[in-house]
Amino acid sequence: MAGVAVLAQPAIAADPPAVVESADPYDPPPLAFTPTPDVARDFDKYFYFHRDNTSFAEALADIIECDYLSHAAEFGAFSGSRSLMTHKANLRVCMGYKGYQRYGLPRDLWLKFNAEDSKALPPEAEHTRMMMQQARLASGPAPAQPALN
Amino acid sequence: MRWTRTLLALSLAASAMLASPALAVDPADQIGGSGPLQINPTLGYIMFRLQQKSDARLLRIPPAAERRKYEAPRSFELIRAQSKNPTLNEADFEMPPLELYNFINTQMGPVFDKIDGQNVYLIAVRPGTYMLSYMLYGHMWLSGPGDAETCFCLGSVAFEARAGQVVDIGRVRLNDDWDGSPLPPNPAGNRPFALIPPGAAAPVSPRLQGVTVVPARFHATGKIPNYFGALIDRLSAIPGVLSYDRDTVIDGATGEPIH
Numbered sequence: 001m002a003g004v005a006v007l008a009q010p011a012i013a014a015d016p017p018a019v020v021e022s023a024d025p026y027d028p029p030p031l032a033f034t035p036t037p038d039v040a041r042d043f044d045k046y047f048y049f050h051r052d053n054t055s056f057a058e059a060l061a062d063i064i065e066c067d068y069l070s071h072a073a074e075f076g077a078f079s080g081s082r083s084l085m086t087h088k089a090n091l092r093v094c095m096g097y098k099g100y101q102r103y104g105l106p107r108d109l110w111l112k113f114n115a116e117d118s119k120a121l122p123p124e125a126e127h128t129r130m131m132m133q134q135a136r137l138a139s140g141p142a143p144a145q146p147a148l149n
Numbered sequence: 150m151r152w153t154r155t156l157l158a159l160s161l162a163a164s165a166m167l168a169s170p171a172l173a174v175d176p177a178d179q180i181g182g183s184g185p186l187q188i189n190p191t192l193g194y195i196m197f198r199l200q201q202k203s204d205a206r207l208l209r210i211p212p213a214a215e216r217r218k219y220e221a222p223r224s225f226e227l228i229r230a231q232s233k234n235p236t237l238n239e240a241d242f243e244m245p246p247l248e249l250y251n252f253i254n255t256q257m258g259p260v261f262d263k264i265d266g267q268n269v270y271l272i273a274v275r276p277g278t279y280m281l282s283y284m285l286y287g288h289m290w291l292s293g294p295g296d297a298e299t300c301f302c303l304g305s306v307a308f309e310a311r312a313g314q315v316v317d318i319g320r321v322r323l324n325d326d327w328d329g330s331p332l333p334p335n336p337a338g339n340r341p342f343a344l345i346p347p348g349a350a351a352p353v354s355p356r357l358q359g360v361t362v363v364p365a366r367f368h369a370t371g372k373i374p375n376y377f378g379a380l381i382d383r384l385s386a387i388p389g390v391l392s393y394d395r396d397t398v399i400d401g402a403t404g405e406p407i408h
Contacts, residue, residue, distance in 0.1 A: 069302055069303070069372065069374070069375050069381055070381065071375065072375060072376065072377060072378030086378070086379075089337040089339070089380055090337075092336050092337040093303070093335050093336050093337045093380075093381055093382055094303065094381060094396070095336070096335070096336020097335075097336060097383070097393070097395060097396040098395055098396045099395050099396075149338075
């Protein structure tokens, strides 16, 4: 639980903050950014999901299920050997069939609630926090930016 | 929310299992050669067609009695595992799923026959219920992952292979087969695979004269774990057999969802 305990501490105010991160560890970070062509080029790699008229509980169940199906199941013969690209493609397929749409993000924002290491999942508390934040985004207000294909 | 918690636990458990030992997939008993097929009355035979030579993976669905027998020595296996790892709790101990011992893999060759431009494959199997679970597309190894290996983890079909006869499951249309109109891409932009059940007038290999060949009776199967960490997708809908309501697999025969 160490990860959560640290994250639950109030954010230390920077000089002066444009946005203040929530003290609730499961609140997603503010996602405001300027979509430059450089940033948009990487939208295939860095994205989050949203679906209208979806409760937090539904979104969380969907995210957990798709996360589970997207990498090798326990005892899988080739566990951990797949690429991050496969994992992301699988999330797109699994969440896409569920009717979620995809929205691009800059890498630094994406890394706040996603792990880039394809060899191992993050520690349990960290993994839980990431999926909770993803679920809040997926069930939260509709994104202002257009959905990706 | 109970199943959500279960899935969460499974998902988190996966992180602890990344170093688990590899389990090999058995090669299928694939029939080549020439001349009439000599049937072994104790075995079932599965026939399918591919436009391009490729590998396929089938899952034999373990019968309930086999599952009970497999799970019976759990306490023995737990003690054995604890002797190697004294900190292992009973709650954390899981045996490898029985499914992992029930995959078989066909290979690009040998081909049983070639008819109407299609490669006809024939494999001999233990009689039972089988599921088309994976398509290994391209030049790949039986025991290794390929980048385009696709699991039909999100929806597929099962069928029965009875002893002493050939069950014809039709043609597996690979995602870049060149005939017909291309299927719309999946949400990741990849073209899907399709199973085309055998038509009534499907020509049969002369090598099967005198052999009982039956068209497969398919039923839809729900989601299965991504045991091998492959790309995930689902078979395209098959009228009367398999359809989808968003991601929910629908049994085409009853219209009921499969969970």
